[in-house]
Amino acid sequence: MAEVPDDLARLWRLPMGAKLGRPAALDVNRVVDVAVELADRDGLAGATLPKIAAALEVTPMSLYRHIGSKDELMVLMGDAAFGPPPETLAAVADWRSALRGWAEAQVAVYRRHPWITELPISGPPRGPHAMAWMDAGLRALRGTALDWPAKIGVITVVGGYVRQAFITARQLEQARSAVDLDEAGALRAYSGALVDLVDPQRFPDAAALFASGVFTAPEIAADPDEDFAFGLELVLDGVAAAQ
Known part of the structure; x- marks a missing residue:
């Protein structure tokens, strides 16, 4: 077996070096668990090395014996917080239902740990948990006629849709909360502010949309879950068409 880099060894919790005497009071799991707890409570900005060290009652420099670097900590936190995919996904035979369940399970993770979407994507x-999610996504596509590159493309697109849909919905909710409006109120305010500025000569189709009254209709405020499901079905339609 080829030598495993230290950061991967820590990520996969592989033994590193000789362990003599009593177990150390601090290890990778303890550091990462506390970092995740702080991020869940205070957001990603609340999981700085000094704050993690303070919570563990150690010096910030001592953390580097267990996490390597701040960037490595971000990777460790993301993998730990994501956890493994639901075991029930393995029992779903229909690719569309399985992939839909895979996407919905990721949304559930983001709702528990919204700070995950702020982590940089480095590759x-x-x-191990990220690999388990990839494996589950690929397994969902077993019954399709797609080749490996296409399957990778599908889970990348679906995962990207899930992430961006969650980010967009969360930011819109935060913006509405800042001005104390629900979705229907925010859309009415949006329409009222722009309807006279959207010139039919310059923006003919956008003007027709505003003139239709769709933004002021009582039923315009859709359930965010319904919005997510609608977009996901469009993506799954594209997967079906690619076979």
Whole structure:
């Protein structure tokens, strides 16, 4: 077996070096668990090395014996917080239902740990949990006629849709909360501010949309879950068409 880099060894919790005497009071799991707890409570900005060290009652420099670097900590936190995919996904035979369940399970993770969407994307999956999610996504596509590059493309697109849909919905909710409006009120305010500025000569189709009254209709405020499901079905339609 080829030598595993230290960061991957820590990510996969592989033994590193000789362990003599009593177990150390601090290890990778403890550091990462506390970092995730702080991020869940205070957001990603609340999981700085000094704050993690303070919570563990150690010096910030001592953390580097267990996490390597701040960037490595971000990877460790993301993999730990994502956790493994639901085991029930493996029992779903229909590719569309399985992939839909895979996407919905990721949304559930983002709702529990919204700070995950703020982590930088530095490359393909590397950690054990990230690999488990990739494996589950590929397994969902077993019954399709897609080749490996296409399957990778599909789970990348679906995962990207899930992430961006969650980010967009969360930012819109935060913006509405800042001005104390629900979705229907925000859309009415949007229409009222722009309807007279959208010139039919310059923006004919946009003007027709505003003139239709769709933004002021009582039923315009859709359930965010319905919005997500609508977009996901469009993506799955594209997967079906690619076979």
